[in-house]
Amino acid sequence: MTGWWKNRSSAGKVELYTRWSFHLFVLIEITSFGLPALGAAAEDPSDLALPLSLFLLLCAHAVLCGVLASQALTWVVGRRERPTRSAVTTASLTAAAVLGILALKAAGKIDEPALAPMLVLGLTCFTTGSLVLCMQSVRSMRYVAPVAATGTGVTVLALGLPAAHALGYFLGVLLCCLFFTATSGFSAWLLRTVHELDRAREVQSRLAVAEERLRFGRDLHDVMGRNLAVIALKSELAIQLARRERPEAVEQMIEVQRIAQESQREVRDVVRGYREADLAVELEGARGVLGAAGMDCRVDFLAAPGRQLPSEVQSALGWVVREATTNILRHGDAHHCLIRLTAAETGSVTLVVENDGAPEAPAGPPGSGLAGLRERLAALDGTLQAGPVGDGRFRLLAQIPDRRLQELEVRA
Template sequence: MTAMTGWWTRRSAAEKVELYTRWTFHLMAPVELVTLGGLPLSSGGRSSGIGTGLTIGLLLWVLAHSALCWTVSSRALGHTTGRRARPARLAVVLAAATVLGDLVVAGLWAGGALTDDSVVASLLVVTSVFTAGTLVLCLDRVRHMAYAVAGTALAAALPVAVFGHGVPESLITLAAVLLGGGAYAAACGFSSWLLGVVQELERSRDLKARLAVAEERLRFGRDLHDVMGRNLSVIALKSELAVQLARRGRAESVDQMVEVQRIAQESQREVREVVRGYREADLRIELEGARGVLDAAGIGCAVDAPALDLPAGVQSVLGWVVRETTTNVLRHGDARHCAITLRAGAGEAVLTVENDGAAVPDGAAAPGRTGSGLAGLRERLGAVDGTLEAGPAEPQSFRVIARVPLPASRKNARPTPQKKETVA
């Protein structure tokens, strides 16, 4: 079953919306063919005045029009998603072809080559309706969309009046195209707008992740500047003083250089502390960050993690597990809910992260098939004799379980009196 549905479940929410929208409009071409394809044949069967050549010509016109609408709509959706330029030339070709087709059909009707009024009305109205909806996909402003529908309706109604079929017939054609084309155009415009909004939300989420990385880099840079800037300034001043004292033969120059050495060693220690603080993750901060990030992404996050007296090394590695799994929930699958649970007992601390909407290919949990992020977590857990289990928990769910043994002195540690954090 996973192999059959993986082409859908492995897609993100934005990709699912795009796929659904594309195939909806791709199916409009067969709908037009089915609707109009048999009309010339039925007309030829009832009217001896229509020849075989005209029947073939009308069939080819319907086929060409549906293919042109299919091409323009596909290119227009590519423009909506930002992958293609706006198909302005193709849209002009479609509009011109529809106008020319309306003139030819109305002329054949006036000349007596087409005598079935229902066939003529269907050819004029249906092709104009599909043209109006397709043109709307190429436009951004509602006002321009309304102009496209009105222009298509006039292009269908004017030939009827010009070729002398009467004002009532032309008004009926105008009203039919306005109603049908307006409804279809509204559906097309809304679908295009919705696809654009979903794509923009997807880009915003990616941008948010990149900004978080950039912000962390800036924080790290500021910390290094605060540590090194001050100490390097003191080292430069004391070195200059030592040089001046040495030139004068003063013994105090040695004391100044000893002080420079001490400050340099202190700087090394502070830099190591900054880097170590950058590399280590605080479990409580990571839990709060995971909850905030997932909530902001529209994913309900339930955190059940009482405050435990865990060693610093254990908290750091579990914090990394929370950070990496949160990133995976955001980047992969289509999660709606995520649950994070922390427990300590039987000589070990256990952190469980489970989310729904997982897009896990077949065999993803097998050894050697996991991503580099989980491999990095296994390395970090291995440094503290911990283990990591990751894989599907049930259909469309994914679970990560990190186990870290506690030191003997911590085995009987009890949670400090504090209420659980639960966020739905």
């Protein structure tokens, strides 16, 4: 049960809680409004047909409202069309049931004074809650309760019941339906908002990747565009000179070769800059991104005074921080995150990224992200360990040995 709940995202948890709340309404309607109808049979055991019929009516209505609520919630999260037919059917059957109960009350078939008002309130209120879920605008929602109350009051007057009874039905239905309208409308709004935020976070990560690709493409175009234009122009000039058997054609081709070699060097510089990650920038970026996502992110940089890590080490650890931040945002439901970088005066450099809210079981096969990090660290004789550490926490540990650090520092 714990894993079944923890493995869900925040949007999934809110949706599950909302669904089961409306499923619980089915039991509430049956126990609170249907069972009292059976209780009326205890006072007069000779006539069981009417109480049993009312009880079955409430049971059928409760199930119908539960089905409509489930369909409406699926529409709210965007996984099906609006259940218009189910809503019209539920509203029509509810109106017919209310009319039948009021007609029985007017004919004197229901002797219990509080039974008919109670049944009418139960039918109208739970129907209102399910219908509101099928509406998107508040302007449409606010008309449901007044229409239900006015229709009930007019029906009471039309059946010849006293005006005081009509007023009582009107006020009771109005107040109860307004309450259900507010609660159901808020539930639908909350569920819709949570799913929109979840989709927005996914779109944001995709836009970040797309923006990085555009930046890389723009840098590559700036480097290669001018050089390729010059190469094309000089090649055309060399062709014309060669056709005329002019010796300057050789000089032009030598110039083309020089520009091509320079372009190769510039492209390598661009790619190297794209592949390298600044550790300090990545640490601050992780703090800002995770904080914006509502997490409590703490970054500890425990480094010896004056010690500067080699650029290769900073780049590798920067990629570890970037990948760990992405995984925290995409998987699990973290609330707290700790990023600790330890670089003593001597000894290995250690980077720890630990967060809570991790799923107990992996959602699928391991991706290429961790494998790529292990390859980057292996080039520096480093290691990477990643996995759950209990109590719903996930830890990623990267280490680069002191021997390799000294080699890189001497080379620098």
